[in-house]
Amino acid sequence: MKIRFLIYRFNSQKKGKLKYNLYNVPYKKGMTVLDVVAFVYKNLDPTLAFRYECRQGICGTCGVMLNKKPVLSCSTQVDSSIKTQMIEPLANFPVEKDLIVNLEPVLKRYQKIKPYLDRIHKVIITKKKSNESKVFRKCIECGCCIAGSPDLSKKIFSDLDPMSLVKIARYVTDPRDGLDRKSMAKKSGISRYTEELGKKLTLVCPRGIPIDEAIALLKK
Ligand code: SF4
Ligand code: FES
Structure with missing residues (x-):
């Protein structure tokens, strides 16, 4: 089964236009939001920028908006019942690039x-x-x-x-x-x-x- 993810793309350096790219990602039980963006990066689009370090809910670097709610991407499992989902950078922060915000x-x-x-x-x-x-x-x-x-x-x-x-x-x-x-x-x-x-x-x-x-x- 594949889930459609609309992922926010923007590059402040290039004054690029904000857009959402659509990626079809194969779903695996227990898959986290970080697994999704890592899959996209490795297999579909190596230009996608995102941040993470510990993958254990400790370092606090991997926050994103999942379907308009802020979550830690490494500790949040994907709900497979939602066929089209949206991943965006944390709201209320200026965006550097894609899912990376300026702190x-x-x-x-x-x-x-x-x-x-x-x-x-x-x-x-x-x-x-x-x-x-x-x-x-x-x-x-x-x-x-x-x-x-x-x-x-x-x-x-x-x-x-x-x-x-x-x-x-x-x-x-x-x-x-x-x-x-x-x-x-x-x-x-x-x-x-x-x-x-x-x-x-x-x-x-x-x-x-x-x-x-x-x-x-x-x-x-
Ligand atoms: S949501 Fe706010 S209070 Fe909670 S861990 Fe993150 S920064 Fe701290
Ligand atoms: S990668 Fe460290 S909290 Fe998610």
Whole structure:
């Protein structure tokens, strides 16, 4: 059985026109979205550009939109009941080439929130305290949450995107960190995140991070 995949093609260097190429890919049980693009690259079109590293859901480099939803391509199996499917780069990011997005704007925002322990307090961390930040430490910086709300994105995410707010929550729950992270979140516009948006973003996160809880924590 073959599945039809419409794959986004664009080259920012050549100011090429955006187009979707159609590829017929033989389906194998358990096949992932990354297997699909790798098959296309190896057998049908070696010019297709895409990104991946670990193939294990750890490195966070392989995010794409599958049928308009952000997913990690290495950890998402193809649903064989859908005969024509669409693979696109992550929404809300500028596109470099095909499925590869430019992470620079996000990394610039990320720098602003100081994504590291700062003004460190020397404290003994209890297991209970460690568990509070554990859930937010699971973030692999894949950007799926940033792509998770194409309709609302630019306005809300331009100051504080969801990946950054999860990182802030990670340090708010770590007693070693000495920065006033909640004020930082408030100044950056955490109030613009509604409960509904938080729930929507939580559903998107491939690591199961409760982004809605991070938002609630930072709004307190
Ligand atoms: S919060 Fe989840 S979706 Fe967002 S960057 Fe981290 S792992 Fe990816
Ligand atoms: S290739 Fe590393 S998370 Fe998918």
